[in-house]
Amino acid sequence: MNAYRLLGAGIGCAALLWAAAASATEKPEDNYRTYCVQCHGLQGDGKGINVRDMSVQPRDHTDAKEMAARSDEDLFKAIKEGGVAINKSMLMPGWADVLSDEEIRGLVAYLRELCQCTHGK
Amino acid sequence: MKRLKLTIRSVAGAALFGIVLGGSVAIAADGEQLLTSQCAGCHNLTGPAPATLQALRDRKGPDLFYAGNKYKAAWVEQWLQKPQSIRPAGMFYGAHIKPGPKGDEIDAATLTQHPALKADEAQAVTAALMQRKAGSELIAPGAYTPGTISLSTGEMMFDKFRGCLACHEIEPGYGGRSGPEVYTAGARLQEDYLISYLRSPQAWDPKTFMPNKHLSGADLQKFVHYMRLLSEEGQP
Numbered sequence: 001m002n003a004y005r006l007l008g009a010g011i012g013c014a015a016l017l018w019a020a021a022a023s024a025t026e027k028p029e030d031n032y033r034t035y036c037v038q039c040h041g042l043q044g045d046g047k048g049i050n051v052r053d054m055s056v057q058p059r060d061h062t063d064a065k066e067m068a069a070r071s072d073e074d075l076f077k078a079i080k081e082g083g084v085a086i087n088k089s090m091l092m093p094g095w096a097d098v099l100s101d102e103e104i105r106g107l108v109a110y111l112r113e114l115c116q117c118t119h120g121k
Numbered sequence: 122m123k124r125l126k127l128t129i130r131s132v133a134g135a136a137l138f139g140i141v142l143g144g145s146v147a148i149a150a151d152g153e154q155l156l157t158s159q160c161a162g163c164h165n166l167t168g169p170a171p172a173t174l175q176a177l178r179d180r181k182g183p184d185l186f187y188a189g190n191k192y193k194a195a196w197v198e199q200w201l202q203k204p205q206s207i208r209p210a211g212m213f214y215g216a217h218i219k220p221g222p223k224g225d226e227i228d229a230a231t232l233t234q235h236p237a238l239k240a241d242e243a244q245a246v247t248a249a250l251m252q253r254k255a256g257s258e259l260i261a262p263g264a265y266t267p268g269t270i271s272l273s274t275g276e277m278m279f280d281k282f283r284g285c286l287a288c289h290e291i292e293p294g295y296g297g298r299s300g301p302e303v304y305t306a307g308a309r310l311q312e313d314y315l316i317s318y319l320r321s322p323q324a325w326d327p328k329t330f331m332p333n334k335h336l337s338g339a340d341l342q343k344f345v346h347y348m349r350l351l352s353e354e355g356q357p
Contacts, residue, residue, distance in 0.1 A: 037218075039297075043220060052298075053295055
């Protein structure tokens with residue numbers, strides 16, 4: 001009886017862990033291609049299919065000079081909470097409802113690859 | 122709530138019984154049959170919504186397992202007989218774009234025409250679709266209170282204040298193109314569903330690329346007024 005209960009609890013835990021792992025982490029590039037390319041473009045140059053009628057153009061993520069001027073914390077904050085959180089346009093949405101902190105950190109690293117830059121250089 | 126569920130169950134039960142008896146509800150049976158044979162290849166009729174990006178990208182048509190909570194039946198029946206594009210860049214825009222000289226472009230050659238149904242088929246299929254009521258717990262019946270808004274205030278909210286225009290067209294050829302056109306949303310979608318969806322798109326579709334804009338209760342109402350107004354404007 002007890003053994004059964006234990007077994008049941010074990011399976012329950014495993015199922016929970018599995019579900020968490022399954023929904024938690026997607027690859028940064030896949031997240032970028034799903035959530036960001038619509039505005040920031042296939043090449044990350046800010047020329048997505050949505051930009052035609054946008055009053056503020058999306059940041060060119062390949063622009064090393066502009067991107068080097070931002071700290072990783074600012075990039076993280078902009079992605080998580082939206083442009084407004086770093087005094088930028090609210091046309092840049094926040095993604096906290098679909099991306100975990102870990103995934104957002106992955107995206108910050110991915111942006112650093114796109115611009116081939118780090119903060120300050 | 123419980124009472125509602127019970128009613129639905131007994132209605133479904135009665136329908137099944139009718140089918141067994143071969144009565145007048147046989148129409149519903151044809152609808153189900155059409156759905157499984159002609160629609161299930163592209164539409165998810167049983168749930169759940171995509172839980173991974175792979176599943177999101179592979180989705181060939183909108184999920185229909187909560188159609189009865191989402192669409193206006195009259196619109197579905199009409200649209201199925203004369204389907205017209207709703208999403209300028211298809212289901213997943215990423216599969217229908219290519220780089221161009223001035224930036225990304227929609228690759229129109231990859232978009233296909235939706236199959237059309239005859240009037241009696243459309244009627245039967247619509248009845249079967251409206252039975253699909255997953256997600257009822259996310260909807261508060263009567264959440265929307267009819268009211269008015271001016272076109273200019275609505276557009277100001279949709280564009281300047283909330284940035285929705287970035288992804289949605291408010292008239293053909295004006296606005297963003299990764300999301301569905303919204304100038305027909307008021308005709309297509311139930312008001313209480315709109316309130317629920319706009320409050321949390323992720324509650325319906327966890328991986329969707331429509332962001333949660335954390336709208337206030339008052340804004341939710343105003344956006345639905347605006348969508349209804351846009352749809353009325355669009356009528357010839």
